[in-house]
Amino acid sequence: MVNSANRECGFEHEIVSYMYDELGAAERTQFESHLVDCTSCTDKFAAVSFARFSVFEWQKEEFAHLATPEIVIPYEARKVVVEKAGWFVGFAEAFAFARSPLAVSGAFAVLIVLGFIGFNLVGTGGNEIASNIVPPVVIEQRVETPKALNSLIAIVDQDPIISEEVRPVTAASREVRPKLARPTSPLRRVVENRAVPNPTRQARRAPVLSDLGDDDEDSLRLSAMFDEIGG
Amino acid sequence: MLINLPDEQLVELAKGQDPDAFGEIVRRWERKIFALCFGMLGREDDAGDACQEAFIAAYKNLANFRGEAKVSSWLHRIAVNQCLTIKRRQKTRAEDFLDDEDGSQDKVFVAAAHLSPARKTEQAERMHLVRSAVGALPGELREVIVMKEFEDMTFQEISETLELPLSTVKSRLYTALKQLKMKLERTPVEVV
Ligand SMILES: [Zn+2]
Numbered sequence A: 001m002v003n004s005a006n007r008e009c010g011f012e013h014e015i016v017s018y019m020y021d022e023l024g025a026a027e028r029t030q031f032e033s034h035l036v037d038c039t040s041c042t043d044k045f046a047a048v049s050f051a052r053f054s055v056f057e058w059q060k061e062e063f064a065h066l067a068t069p070e071i072v073i074p075y076e077a078r079k080v081v082v083e084k085a086g087w088f089v090g091f092a093e094a095f096a097f098a099r100s101p102l103a104v105s106g107a108f109a110v111l112i113v114l115g116f117i118g119f120n121l122v123g124t125g126g127n128e129i130a131s132n133i134v135p136p137v138v139i140e141q142r143v144e145t146p147k148a149l150n151s152l153i154a155i156v157d158q159d160p161i162i163s164e165e166v167r168p169v170t171a172a173s174r175e176v177r178p179k180l181a182r183p184t185s186p187l188r189r190v191v192e193n194r195a196v197p198n199p200t201r202q203a204r205r206a207p208v209l210s211d212l213g214d215d216d217e218d219s220l221r222l223s224a225m226f227d228e229i230g231g
Numbered sequence B: 001m002l003i004n005l006p007d008e009q010l011v012e013l014a015k016g017q018d019p020d021a022f023g024e025i026v027r028r029w030e031r032k033i034f035a036l037c038f039g040m041l042g043r044e045d046d047a048g049d050a051c052q053e054a055f056i057a058a059y060k061n062l063a064n065f066r067g068e069a070k071v072s073s074w075l076h077r078i079a080v081n082q083c084l085t086i087k088r089r090q091k092t093r094a095e096d097f098l099d100d101e102d103g104s105q106d107k108v109f110v111a112a113a114h115l116s117p118a119r120k121t122e123q124a125e126r127m128h129l130v131r132s133a134v135g136a137l138p139g140e141l142r143e144v145i146v147m148k149e150f151e152d153m154t155f156q157e158i159s160e161t162l163e164l165p166l167s168t169v170k171s172r173l174y175t176a177l178k179q180l181k182m183k184l185e186r187t188p189v190e191v192v
Helices: A012-019 A025-035 A039-062 A075-094 A101-121 A126-132 A135-142 A147-158 A160-166 A171-176 A186-195 A199-203 A214-228 B007-015 B019-041 B044-060 B071-096 B117-135 B139-149 B155-162 B166-186
Strands: none
Touching: A012 A025, A012 A039, A012 B166, A025 A039, A025 B071, A039 B019, A039 B071, A039 B117, A039 B139, A039 B166, B007 B019, B007 B071, B019 B044, B019 B071, B044 B071, B117 B139, B117 B166, B139 B155, B139 B166, B155 B166
């Protein structure tokens, strides 16, 4: 028997490999032959086995029976955030030379005032002005859309799947959004379509990773698209 | 009171045919011997058998205990021998019945027997203790334990994941388990 005082027998580093059955056949036999003769290794093996079993038991008691949680990616919520930010971000980018948000807001105010004066000059009534100075209307007609948004619009128009989603032509959607009948800019279509509840989309639950099939490809493409524009 | 006597004295009493003395040795060491067998065999059911056989062998061999080694080392050696015997037996059986199993040593979760309320409390305390002890380990030691026991990764896989040499992964796990054992022993759970 190897003296237990002999702490460094050279087999210590094999203990965990043996315990987890990760030694080759020859090494395993060699280690086992050593183990029956080395008190030091036997005691060390017992010590780490005790710790290992405690962790194993904990894993079994508190973890093994737990169901893997269903992972749901909130694609819908993300789109809303991107689109809400859209018009102001677009405006801010158009005025990129102005470094602070305050300056951008100032420019916005100037635009509104100019719009107000312009409408007065052509003899429009005050009540109509009030209903026309809603931010998206002013922005989309006066401000050049930034590059990123233009590329988004190009993708939307070219992609039949996305275009279908952006311009639903069901009777239900026409009822909810009568104003969509008039021609608007592509950006406007994107924004307005999102703001108005779409019954077909609402009925759909958020896609789950495990059940993304061909039918859900539109969600994936849209999210990839928003990634592209840095949303 | 037997509970206050050192191991060596208990063995002497057991040699003198005191069954309670050997019973106290079993109570004191059964969990650690069971864990050792689990470390050797990797399966709870096999470990239970080996542990049982080890204590029977120890009882039969009481007369051979000369006091040259600690009782714990003596029990460890008996248990290791029992485990190796079981392994050899399993190997022979696997060779005899090649289609019986794939020969792997997968961990098997055997449904726990119905525990008494006292045992449940003890179990809960122990789990709390293990959780705290693992949580108190330095991060680099904790992660290898979790990867090994919870994610069932091989040393090679851990080495690739953490971008560390294989030897470092093994020594980290060894250190982690040694530290864990010390932490667990500092606050023993009362066995009811
Ligand atoms: Zn050794």
